[in-house]
Every structure is written in structure tokens, then in C-alpha cells.
Amino acid sequence: MPAAPEPQSEQELLTRAWDLAGLTLGELGARVAISVPDDSVRGKGVAGQILEKVLGASAGSRAEPDFTRLGIELKTIPLDARGKPKESTFVCSISLSAMADTDWERSTVLKKLSKVLFVPVEAASDTPLRNRRVGRAYLWTPTPEERELLRNDWERLAEMIATGDVEQITGHLGEVLQVRPKAPHGRSRRRAPDEEGAVQWTMPRGFYLRPTFTGALLARLRAEED
Amino acid sequence: MPAAPEPQSEQELLTRAWDLAGLTLGELGARVAISVPDDSVRGKGVAGQILEKVLGASAGSRAEPDFTRLGIELKTIPLDARGKPKESTFVCSISLSAMADTDWERSTVLKKLSKVLFVPVEAASDTPLRNRRVGRAYLWTPTPEERELLRNDWERLAEMIATGDVEQITGHLGEVLQVRPKAPHGRSRRRAPDEEGAVQWTMPRGFYLRPTFTGALLARLRAEED
DNA sequence: CAGGATCCACTATTGGATCCCG
DNA sequence: CGGGATCCAATAGTGGATCCTG
Numbered sequence: 001m002p003a004a005p006e007p008q009s010e011q012e013l014l015t016r017a018w019d020l021a022g023l024t025l026g027e028l029g030a031r032v033a034i035s036v037p038d039d040s041v042r043g044k045g046v047a048g049q050i051l052e053k054v055l056g057a058s059a060g061s062r063a064e065p066d067f068t069r070l071g072i073e074l075k076t077i078p079l080d081a082r083g084k085p086k087e088s089t090f091v092c093s094i095s096l097s098a099m100a101d102t103d104w105e106r107s108t109v110l111k112k113l114s115k116v117l118f119v120p121v122e123a124a125s126d127t128p129l130r131n132r133r134v135g136r137a138y139l140w141t142p143t144p145e146e147r148e149l150l151r152n153d154w155e156r157l158a159e160m161i162a163t164g165d166v167e168q169i170t171g172h173l174g175e176v177l178q179v180r181p182k183a184p185h186g187r188s189r190r191r192a193p194d195e196e197g198a199v200q201w202t203m204p205r206g207f208y209l210r211p212t213f214t215g216a217l218l219a220r221l222r223a224e225e226d
Numbered sequence: 227m228p229a230a231p232e233p234q235s236e237q238e239l240l241t242r243a244w245d246l247a248g249l250t251l252g253e254l255g256a257r258v259a260i261s262v263p264d265d266s267v268r269g270k271g272v273a274g275q276i277l278e279k280v281l282g283a284s285a286g287s288r289a290e291p292d293f294t295r296l297g298i299e300l301k302t303i304p305l306d307a308r309g310k311p312k313e314s315t316f317v318c319s320i321s322l323s324a325m326a327d328t329d330w331e332r333s334t335v336l337k338k339l340s341k342v343l344f345v346p347v348e349a350a351s352d353t354p355l356r357n358r359r360v361g362r363a364y365l366w367t368p369t370p371e372e373r374e375l376l377r378n379d380w381e382r383l384a385e386m387i388a389t390g391d392v393e394q395i396t397g398h399l400g401e402v403l404q405v406r407p408k409a410p411h412g413r414s415r416r417r418a419p420d421e422e423g424a425v426q427w428t429m430p431r432g433f434y435l436r437p438t439f440t441g442a443l444l445a446r447l448r449a450e451e452d
Numbered sequence: 453c454a455g456g457a458t459c460c461a462c463t464a465t466t467g468g469a470t471c472c473c474g
Numbered sequence: 475c476g477g478g479a480t481c482c483a484a485t486a487g488t489g490g491a492t493c494c495t496g
Contacts, residue, residue, distance in 0.1 A: 037472090040480075040481080041470085041471065041480080041481065042471065042472070043471085043472080043479095043480085044470080044471050044472065044478075044479045044481080045471080045472060045473075045477080045478030045479040045480080046472075046473095046478080046479085047479080048477085048478040048479060049472085049473075049477095049478055049479095052478080062476090075478095075479095076478085076479080078479090078480075086480085087479075087480055087481090088466085088467085088479095088480095089479085090477085090478075090479055090480095092476090092477085093475085093476060093477080125481095170467080171466070171467040171468070172466090172467080178467080180466095180467060180468065180469095181467085181468055181470090182476090182477095183469080183470080184470070184472095184475090185469065185470060185471095186468070186469055186470080190475095203468095204475085204476095206476095208467090210466090211465085211466090263494090266458075266459080267458080267459065267492085267493065268494070269457095269493085269494080270456075270457045270458045270459075270492080270493050270494065271455080271456030271457040271458080271494060271495080272456080272457085272494080272495095273456085273457080273458095274455085274456040274457060275455095275456060275457095275494085275495075278456080301456095301457095302457080304457090304458075313457075313458055313459090314457095314458095314488085315457085316455085316456075316457055316458095318454090318455085319453085319454060319455080351459090396490090397488070397489040397490070398488085398489080404488095404489080406489060406490065406491095407489085407490055407491065407492090408454090408455095409491080410453095410491090410492070410493075410494095411491065411492060412490075416453095429490095430453085430454095432454095432455095434489090436488090437487085437488090438487095
């Protein structure tokens with residue numbers, strides 16, 4: 001009834017994930033005692049929470065991979081009828097003050113994205129949440145090219161944040177990785193250092209992967225299956 | 227007052243074209259006795275007609291390059307405020323019955339595009355036609371990569387036309403070259419051979435270059451100036 | 453009709469705003 | 475809040491329809 005035990009190997013995790021293909025969120029939610037809201041506005045994160053429990057993710061809300069022992073992050077990804085991602089993929093929140101003290105190789109973004117299990121979920125908006133089906137999961141590790149794209153964007157954005165230009169950042173920046181608000185509403189504010197190191201109040205933000213990027217990597221992983 | 231004489235060399239044409247940069251369509255139209263309509267709907271082709279006369283194009287409405295002696299085709303290209311093409315570029319009409327009897331190397335598309343003088347024209351829709359300014363002209367010859375893109379699209383589309391599948395063609399096909407209606411209105415019809423070689427009536431169509439393609443080639447030409 | 457093209461309604465994309473849970 | 479994400483109004487893009495001249 002409650003959460004599954006943590007998988008002990010990559011193969012065990014993959015086998016378990018593949019067994020879910022074709023099942024609906026309603027069916028999977030029942031397994032782990034999570035009820036699926038009728039209103040999709042009220043159920044934004046529910047697919048992710050159900051799959052965490054069904055697959056035995058361990059990390060909870062910590063800044064570690066969902067499958068701690070395996071170093072694997074779990075992401076559900078909503079696909080439209082043609083199999084393309086319907087939304088961007090949230091990676092992590094941005095600690096504005098910490099950005100100045102880190103580099104790409106030590107960044108949370110790279111840690112989160114080093115190994116990701118993508119679980120596709122049907123996302124046609126006219127299908128009720130509980131009836132949406134899970135697809136075949138893919139385990140992704142960035143290719144050198146993909147890492148380079150991510151690093152380029154991250155370093156550009158990190159520099160803007162570190163130098164206090166955070167208010168200049170918009171969702172337009174970044175070829176594959178973008179910075180967007182990550183807050184309960186548009187009036188949220190948190191402290192951040194400004195250009196002169198003084199305090200400014202700014203909106204909480206997070207890193208997101210663009211749909212074109214996740215769509216391309218999924219296409220590559222599908223092609224490699226053959 | 228009337229048309230300029232035909233330029234006798236590429237350099238003469240380029241020099242003449244560069245001298246026009248910064249002038250408005252109203253100013254240029256006055257030079258060649260073409261008045262610019264106030265209503266942009268009534269002035270769709272007027273920029274092209276003015277520049278033909280101002281630069282001394284020779285071919286008129288024949289299936290030859292505008293500058294016959296130089297083998298150069300003239301195209302005005304509407305740019306938005308950021309310098310990107312606002313519209314697709316018409317290349318030529320399609321003779322449905324002739325498509326089956328030709329190949330890429332002999333095609334009208336390749337002939338028209340072998341050497342093109344692109345003359346940018348401001349196209350912000352809130353600027354009256356007569357006040358829109360001409361930019362610096364670029365002479366384009368397709369790179370091997372660009373020719374390959376064009377050939378791929380052309381061959382795919384030509385085959386559909388030759389085999390009578392012309393009704394299956396939509397503007398969605400073609401990465402850089404597309405087929406779209408080219409007619410005074412949606413009820414126009416002309417004869418075409420169908421799958422079995424019999425007669426069908428279909429809408430007149432033309433080949434067009436996508437804005438992403440012309441935008442990319444202009445960006446390349448601008449970069450090469452430095 | 454061929455050549456000179458752009459218009460503009462509709463679709464696709466997007467990025468700022470928002471929702472739930474522990 | 476941080477982690478799980480999607481919503482949806484506004485913008486960008488596209489392609490079928492259209493306009494003028496000789």
C-alpha cells in the first residue's frame with residue numbers, strides 16, 4: 001500500500017519502471033494511497049509524487065537524487081499526442097547568494113542532470129488526470145554535446161546572477177536551460193545581493209529545461225532502442 | 227525619370243544598390259514615376275517593382291533573371307525591427323505538367339536562386355509604405371550546404387507533383403523550400419495531370435523560401451562583411 | 453497568367469504566474 | 475520554502491488567401 005522499497009540496482013529500477021507502461025495515474029495512485037484530483041489545476045505535481053512512491057524514490061525533499069544510492073533523478077515528462085514534451089522541465093531552485101560561490105562542475109544543475117529517469121505521461125488536456133497513461137521510461141545521461149549546451153547556458157546565467165543582474169534575466173535567455181520564476185505567486189520576494197553587494201528583494205527563480213531540448217533527447221533515446 | 231539603364235557589371239549593380247541604403251520607397255518611387263499606395267494591402271508588390279526600375283532590371287515578366295546579362299535575380303526582402311524576414315520569399319510559379327519532365331539541375335528554382343541580390347526593406351506594419359527605408363543590399367550565391375537543403379526539398383516536392391499527389395501538398399512540407407498557393411484568390415483552378423495521367427483541376431501554386439532560411443543566409447552574409 | 457509580393461486568421465510556442473504537499 | 479510540476483494569456487509563427495501590373 002505505501003511506498004515501494006528503494007530499488008537496489010539500475011536494472012531493478014528500469015524493470016520496475018517499464019512494468020508501469022500503459023497504466024493510468026488513477027491506477028498507480030491507488031497503489032500508493034494518493035488520490036488524483038479531478039481538476040488538473042489542483043494536480044500539478046501529482047504525477048511526480050505518485051511515481052516517486054511507486055518506484056521507491058528515497059530522497060524526499062532533499063537536494064539529492066531521488067534514488068540516492070543509484071544517483072538517479074526521477075522526472076515525469078508530459079507528452080502531447082505526437083510524443084513531444086508539452087511543458088518545460090523544472091530542474092532546481094536557484095539560491096541566488098550561493099551562485100557566486102560555485103562553478104558548473106559543482107552545480108546543482110549538473111548534479112541533478114547527470115543521470116535522469118524520464119517517465120513520459122500522457123498530457124492531452126482533454127483527458128482527465130486520473131485517466132492519463134504512463135509511457136515507457138528512459139534513462140538519460142547527457143552526451144558531451146548536451147553537457148556543453150547546458151554548461152554554456154549555465155555559465156552565462158550564473159554570471160548574470162553573481163554580478164547582481166538577476167533582474168535582467170528573463171525566460172528568453174538560454175538555448176536549452178532557462179531561468180524562470182519558481183514561486184507560489186508573483187508577489188513572492190527573497191533576498192539577493194545586488195550589483196554592489198547590498199541587499200535587494202527579488203522573485204524566487206528556478207532552472208528549467210526547454211521542451212525543444214527534452215524533446216530532442218527523448219528522440220535520441222528512442223532511436224537508440226532500435 | 228524612367229527606368230535606369232541595365233548595369234553592365236556586378237560591381238556597378240552593387241554600387242548602385244548600396245547607394246540606395248537609407249532612402250524611402252516614396253523617394254525611390256518618385257525617381258521612376260511609380261506612386262506608392264497609402265494602403266499597404268494595395269501595395270503588395272510595389273517595393274519590388276520600384277527597385278527593378280531604379281536598378282535597371284531588364285527581364286520584365288519573363289522567366290529569366292531580372293538582370294539578364296549578369297544572371298542575377300532581384301528580391302526585395304521585408305525585415306522586422308530586429309532584422310529578421312517578416313515574410314516568405316516567392317521564388318517562382320509551378321508548372322504542374324512540366325515538373326515531371328525536369329530535374330533539379332535544370333529547375334526554375336535553381337536558375338532563379340543561383341545568384342540573388344537581396345534588398346532589405348523595412349516592414350514594420352505601423353510605418354506607411356512610402357516611409358519604409360531600403361537597407362544595404364547583399365549578393366547571395368547558395369553555399370553547397372544551402373544547395374543541398376534546397377535540392378532535398380525540391381526533389382521531394384517535385385516527386386509528389388509528378389506522381390499526381392499535388393492535392394496532398396501543404397505549406398508544411400519542405401525544410402527551407404515550401405509550396406503554397408499562388409493565385410488571385412482561393413477559387414482559381416488550372417489543369418494538372420492526376421495519378422493516372424488524367425486531368426484534374428487544382429489551385430495554382432508557387433515555390434517559396436521560408437523566413438528561417440532567408441534569415442539564416444542574411445545573417446551569414448552580414449557576418450562575412452566583417 | 454506570370455511576376456512583383458504581403459495580408460492576416462489561426463495555430464503553436466512560451467515564459468511569467470500559479471498550485472499542492474510535507 | 476524546496477520539491478513535485480502545469481496553467482494559460484500573450485506573442486510569435488505559419489500557410490492559405492489575396493492584391494497589383496503589364
